[in-house]
Amino acid sequence: MLSKKLLTTLVLASSLGCSIAQAEIKIGVVTSATGPIALVGIPQKNTVALLPDSAGGERIRYIPLDDGSDPTATVKAFKKLIDDEHVDAIIGPSGSGNAMGVIQFAAESGTPMLAPVGTAAVVLPMTEQKKWVFKTTQNDDLIAAALVDHMKKTGVKTIGMIGTADPFGENWSKVMKGLTDAAGIKIVANEHFQRQDTSITGQCLKVLMTNPDAVLIAAPGSSSVMPQTTLKDQGYKGQIYQTHGAALDPFLRLGGKAVEGTILAASLMLVLDEVPDSPSKTIAQKYVSDYERMYGNSPATFGGNVYDAGLLLEHAIPTALKSGKPGTAEFRAALRDTLEKTTEMAATQGVYNITPADHSGFDERGRELIIVKDGDWKLVK
Structure with missing residues (x-):
């Protein structure tokens, strides 16, 4: 039979272990690294390794899943992340149609969803469900x-x-x-x-x-x-x-x-050598440099959309932690509320000013007019 002292020690250790587990912030990432959308999904999947690994003094663990460009698989991935992994937020999916099909699951579970997709339909018109979705591409x-x-x-x-x-x-x-x-x-x-x-x-x-x-x-x-x-x-x-x-x-x-x-x-990522210096240019240069060092080639702007999602979460997490612990509904709700108050945050795609009415948050600083010239991207002069 265990001694009272040993039993107390084990209970304390178990309690501490549980506390540590709860403190870990879990972020799901759903990309289309295979299938018809792979040209978009591959740089997004690769970018996960470059995302912030901590925020607000807590470790961040990313759980990446590939939906194979299949909307049905996207739903399964979202349900797994929400029901089994109990993630605090989800970055993804890669495709516009895939994203439209999972908004309801993010909303029903109260899980912030950062969608790196093209269509503005994921955030407009704003609805009770779409208030849980944030878009890291220009509308x-x-x-x-x-x-x-x-x-x-x-x-x-x-x-x-x-x-x-x-x-x-x-x-x-x-x-x-x-x-x-x-x-x-x-x-x-x-x-x-x-x-x-x-x-x-x-x-x-x-x-x-x-x-x-x-x-x-x-x-x-x-x-x-x-x-x-x-x-x-x-x-x-x-x-x-x-x-x-x-x-x-x-x-x-x-x-x-x-x-x-x-x-x-x-975004300016296509023409970094031609645009004037700015906070966004500095961040984009670092992202591109780190990606090239890790993978030996340059990332598509779609990868930058996932990188920005990571930066937005990193920026919001410290404030959200004041309202709840990771793994709780209170933390997820506070994370959503904090993301919605993002102001003048520079990232690879431009500067984010997110409001209850605008969950993309870009202005003209988030775009450049570009022409294909001699097989390369150039600013329109």
């Missing part, structure tokens, strides 16, 4: 406004659109309709395709039949390439615009000469 209207402004300045009167048949492409259609109407630019064609499609010749021909002055392609990752190469193969000579969904180096490699002259708006 579509901020990016679109820069493109429409360039169209107007260069005399574009008509445009055709080709976008993915998902929340990303659908929200871009909505945003562009409002902005082009106000600018006196007419959308003469608006075609959609599935990311897994192997040919979109029909959609491109329909756009070409309207003879638009310019074409905007609204598609993320590798899916942004095929519409442009198809249009070029069919002889289109007008200006082609892309969204921030195409802001990755594989777009240049996969598109080759067909993407030369493309104009898009995206």
